Amino acid sequence: MRAIASALILASAASTALAHGYVSELYVGGKWYPGSEGGSYKDGSPLRPPPSDLAYVPFWNAFDGSAGVACGWNGVDPVQVTAEINAGESVTVRWKGDRGWPGTAQDWWGHYEGPIVDYLMPCDGECTKWSANDQNARVVKIAEAGLDTSQPRPDQGFWPTRPSGAGMWAQDKMSRQQESWWEIKIPEWIAPGEYILRHELISLQTANEPNGSGHTWPGGAQMYPVCIQLKINGNGNVTPDMKPVRQLYTADILNINIYDGSDGITSYKIPGPPVFTPKMKRHTRRAEQLGHHAQ
Secondary structure (H helix, E strand, O other): HHHHHHHHHHHHHHHHHHOOOOEEEEOOEEEEEEEEEEEOOOOOOOOOOOOOOOOOEHHHHOOOOOOHHHHOOOHHHOOOOOEEEEOOOOEEEEEEEEOOOOOOOOEEOOOOOEEEEEEEEEOOOOOHHOOOOOOOOEEEEEEEEEEOOEEEEEEEEOOOOOOOOOOOEEEHHHHHHHEEEEEOOOOEOOOEEEEEEEEEEEOOOOOOOOOOEEEEEOOOOOEHHHHHHHEEEEEOOOOOOOOEEOOOHHHHHHHHOOOOOOOOOOOOOOOOOOOOOOOOOOHHHHHHHHHHOOO
8 A cells, every 4th residue: 555655645636635724824832933835834834844735644654654644745854943832831723724604714624524633742852853754753642632422413504514423523613613723732741852743633524435436535534644843841750651653543443434323423432542641649649638638
């Protein structure tokens, strides 16, 4: 499959360029930065550019050893800006696409069924020198959002069809409720250093057809990873166990049928490892207990 990956990306360019999107601007700790202009890099941005045709990373690249799964096909090489942020602050990104309510700019992200996941990936030094070709590339998941079944299935809205799934998808929420903005908080526990924030949308509208057909070819789940170079400051001292980025996903967890049932699936397991939560040290818990009993 690896041999045909480049051909698939080129062949799908014409049909995918208008249907997807890219991060057009972002805030890092409250400071504004340009994103990309289509698939082109903008000077002064810590964001590695997306594929020039805005196409997705095919699902099989998640487990065939490809460098593109880390940061997308245009994000393998570093950019020359690394944005500073304090642990506990947020990165907020704006996905530009081709959807929106009538009367608006209609430039919100163009898909609606799928999760949003966020990872930190250490640069092992300076991010301006780190390439996604690094076979030691590894990540820790810091946030995720999938199908919120506490919410009712929404109406069609401005989408071409009604979203499938018994709840609100994270990507639907991002566009429908947040005008295509998404916030990612940098955890306070992370040790200071330079990291890649690997922010990813996984769209599932063709996940039930991994072999593809017609306009859905090449089919399967569509991965849209973007990478933001960060220098994280703070007093954190946790260095969590991490997972190789080339081993995050498998085909069976990516390619599911979200259309199963009258309203679509009723539950959804977000791909990848669980969100990392540092364990509280035993002596700290004991001190808190003693303090509580002393009151």
